[in-house]
Amino acid sequence: MTLNLATLFEAVAAAVPGRLALVCGDRRATFAELDRRADAAAHRLRVAGIAPGEHVGVHMLNSAEYVETLLGCLKARAVPVNVNYRYTDRELRHIYTDAELAGLVVDAEFAPAAARVAGDCRALRHVAVVGTDGEAPAWPPQVDVTVYDADGTEPDPSLREGRSADDRYILYTGGTTGLPKGVVWRHEDFYMAAVKGGNPYGDPHLTAESLAAAARDGFALSYMLTMPLMHGAATYTLLMSLFTGSTTVLMRRFDPVEALDLIERERPVIVTVVGDAIARPLADAIRAHGAGRDLSSFKVLGSGGAILSRSVQEEFAELIPGLHVSNGFGASESGVDGNISVGEDGLMRLAAGPRVTVVDTDMRPVPPGSGEIGHVARSGHVPLGYHNDPVKTARTFPVIGGTRWSILGDMARVEADGTIVVLGRGSGCVNTGGEKVFPEEVEQALKSHPAVMDALVAGVPDDRFGERVAAVVELRPGTTAAAEDLRAHCRAHLAGYKIPALVTFTPIVRSPSGKADYRWAKRVLTEPTA
Template identity: 45%
Template sequence: MPAFNIADLFELVADTVPEREAVVCGASRRTYAELDERATRLAHALQTELGIEPGDHVGLQLYDSVEHVEAMLACYKARAVPINVNWRYVADELRQVLDDAGARALFHEPELAAVMEPAVARGPAYESLLAAGSATRDFPPRSGDDHYVLYTGGTTGPPKGVVWRQEDIFFAVLGGGNPAGPPIEKPEEITRTPLTNKALRLRAFLPPDDPGPEQFIQLSLSPLIHAGGQWSGLATLLGGGKVVLYHERHVDTGVVLSLVEREGITSLNMLGDVSAVPLLEELRAHPGRYDTSTVRLLGSGATMLSGDVKAELLERIPTAVAISEAVGSSEAPVEAATVTTRSGAPPRSLRFNARPETAVLDDELQPVVPGSGQVGRLAVRGRVPIGYHNDPQKSARTFIDIDGVRWTHTGDMATVEADGSIRLLGRGSECINTGGEKVYPEEVEAVVKAHPGVADALVVGRPDPAWGQRVVALVQLADGERLDLSQLDAHCRPHLAGYKLPRDLVTVEKVQRSPTGKPDYEWARRIATADAVG
């Protein structure tokens, strides 16, 4: 009997729509049948040629490719655990992750061999290994208790592996077999999704008389080594959709928009303003060059979209019926979510609709009162991770029990508005203490970035002898724009309390962010401090 296990569920879908395209990357394409057979061969080869056993960890230091998807599925088929490894790591970083994970094997790109060799021994070539495996699906029974592990980006220290049960990640993140309605109750019911409504993941956003596209075709600008890319990819495959992978190492907006046109993308996932703004600049610069008429849904994860950016996205991609945003982390994938539609309220940033599983808790682990203005930490209950791999102390701090209910206690600070919506303030570790008042960078950044002359911005605290810290805005100006502190103050003052206003302005050529859009606050603090000394 199949279980709520990623491999079991994928095999059910592959048997239902074997000839449908499943994954595309550059010139490489795989149908569901082809993807399933190659993953099966590779899974057997992992067992027979490399001695991989159930529960073993296998590193994947791979670019986005069909082989990356095959290797990930092969691990699940063999009941091994794929470990995402950033291909940007140098040898010491690679060794740290592989040692922490206890990895038994590593898939890597040929051009990364020089980085890989100081850390691990060389093994067989990918296609040779795959050819050695049987195409017969004769695996022992799998379980929903099999592990899914995702290594974090290490924004507050070395990367840590977040450990989930596969059944929990399926229902918490991957759609539960029915993204537009109640989750399925039996694994076999997942076959209804690709057959009864090929674009089921769009159903919740479409008018009743709109049948939607023939197939849900997903392009995510988050790579498979990160949560957003993995989750959107797996959710699409488990719904019978097509995953289109971006094949370049660096994002070129012209290539992205050409890919949208060529593959008929129906859902485009971005990384907040860091990827949305360049896309809009390309559309503005070349009106009519790109056909985006197949796009029905826009999404964003990792960081939030500014209100004016959302408004322009809906204007320039008129076939998009909604923009879906989710705020979360590897530990709590969807803490809060919001949907912006053409007929709804004006686009806004920082405020999200609370989910039933989400709460903002005070220091006593009690829910904050809506409309009170009290600041608390976001927390999520229900299907949450088992813990961190090899870190029981951090697990105990993050995954807590409240009256017999298990919660993920995040580091995201927030308040609850009178209408029940959640206003995000940012990570508690980045909080600025100025004159005894707390300032959360993301709240100020959202206002600063709304200035028409600002392309991007970060806000940090700088030591101040009188106030403890002073608020500093690091601003990347839009092309041809100028901005001084008095102009920024005039823009921000109507929207922020006086103690939250930037007291200094530092212009930079480019705001530094990770490839997934996460702000580099350490860099920002160094720049802000150096500017004060200079």
């Protein structure tokens, strides 16, 4: 049996059919029920003429329908494409056309935006709308529009024909700069790298039978996802939960107080977030409202897609004694690469592994203890490339000596003991008078100030130094701090040239997944105010 994502899920569902698989709002589904509805979603895609290998956009908030559609695409051998529901028309037009969508499943509230750009997507011919939200928009004439329905069909045995470990999965990533890029994975590579072979704590399961047996006989956990499923880290967690036979509790939209209600009611063991942008409001909610709720099931805080600051980790340790924090490091282009620890010195350290290393521009490993800075790189189960972008594919996913690599945007050096010190994204590095400053290090220092809720750091033009370090800072409600207060605080953590010369106070804008939007930060810091 091949390592195909649909086949793996079906094996687990057959092993634990009566176990609760999914909770979202008032919807609850066992593994057997979720499998049946995903079968129906797959069947309707086939009836609509969506062929194996064609791309289907998933443009929705978190919901049971999102999970059914994702699994249904995999079952039908269609390629699911995640769509960020906060994208502007320009960004939506790019992703719809770049991904060459043949099908689309969209929430009714996003249907007007989808309809506005659908005419430019020549391949699009089938749209299923989930729910109702006012007057239906006008779609182009070539598009067949139906109401989403995953009920009332018999299992379709033909869906299981032709499946392969080589079937495709595409994950679009906006990153922190540029237009979204579609990362193309083989199912087997995605399973091994992004879902850790169905075993977060040990060796991967190399057959569907082994995975199903572990789900049936192992200790079932429960996960609560606070972040949107269109974000890679959330999809990784969803599939990890499903493949381990665990219960997944989805928040449709993140609200910190509602999150506490869900923890008390659904009793998740693991709560997942995307960095401080979600974790800090959750910590504030626990401090303000946690005393009246039973949060005793909450044993693990997991973060992916953005690094938790040391200050937030210390706050959770105070609020929930004994809580384990998993600070995941990874990317859409590499999967899950390990866990980050943030030391008292503010540096982010990643344990070296057999598949993760730091390489120079000639793809040679950076010598430990040399102080040389290179790129974090991963080999083995990595993506095939970017959809429709051979130039970026050759740069990010080179094949050297028969081995495919993923060269990440993160810069790092290697300590004498082999530990990788992650410095930050090279694309955001500030060059001030020849000195290199990585925004993440300055952000960590700023966020350790008790009045700071969030911070983004970017370079702004400077006549003398070329660039200078600047910061957009959002303060916690009910607190005050001046720019000089923050600079004085940073002097205890950073070299003088790294201290922000300019500080602007305003609510931070991030992506719905919690990722930093450095383009927005640069605009705020450089454009004159009215």
